[in-house]
Amino acid sequence: MELVYYKGLQDEPYTTAEIIAEYTDNKYQSVSDAIRKNESDLKDFGVVRFEIAKPNQGSNGGRPRKIYHLNEQQATFLITLLDNTPKVKAFKKLLVKSFYQIKSELDERKIHRQVNKVMNIGFGDVIKEHYPESKHVYSNFHNLAYKYALGVTPKQIKEQRHTDDPQSALTSDESSRLERAKQQISLFIQDGYDYEDIKAKMFADI
Structure with a gap:
């Protein structure tokens, strides 16, 4: 499962509240509550974005839910609010590496884009x-x-x-x-x- 995503070259890479919950052994609702409780602080690092996820096809009902998208600084700040368990510490390291890899990939694609534009x-x-x-x-x-x-x-x-x-x-x-x-x-x-x-x-x- 990928930890960090991006849509286009001009868009900021992000992770999601779902990923943070899964990899830190926290309930999704707990992570979402932490985001809402600390939203004003998170906004210091950029707009707190989200998408509305519909229930999986074939599932028995269920309501759509808000999936938060957090940039690198927002995710890093949020993780500091969680209990510093060994799993949380391991996820911190993994997430930092993932953001670095994605940013490197974006830089390469931007260079490739400019080369293609010239050619x-x-x-x-x-x-x-x-x-x-x-x-x-x-x-x-x-x-x-x-x-x-x-x-x-x-x-x-x-x-x-x-x-x-x-x-x-x-x-x-x-x-x-x-x-x-x-x-x-x-x-x-x-x-x-x-x-x-x-x-x-x-x-x-x-």
Whole structure:
């Protein structure tokens, strides 16, 4: 089980209250109570984030619960509030190593991203590298690039401009806008974002 997670290159690595509870032999409710009780102190180290987890599929009912996400400083502070048992001490060391490894990985990915940006790796190559088994993902991202850059899909361009090759029907300005959109999508893919996240980010400022 991984101890530290991150979503994209610009997002801060985090661990969860569930992980802390499991690896320190504390009840999840006790860890959550400690977070709520000390939330003002935890906020000194950043926003206290959380997600709402639904009951597992097939389980007999149960209510959704709040899963706290804690950055490195928040997690370190919270652990100091727990009884300093041998298991807690071992987890502290393991968590510090995990955060260090994740931050090193992020640094490497950021360097790799910049290299790829300079080399201008092809849009299709990036998608193929990150989604080797998906049959429809290229079409989804391809349509997204057109929709973002030009406001229409390739199919609509075919219909509007009576062509079988929408790319050849674009003006130089439209081609430039489309290429910039593809490059931006490629960077988001390399950062680890999925389609829905990328779509939301692309259209956030429109």
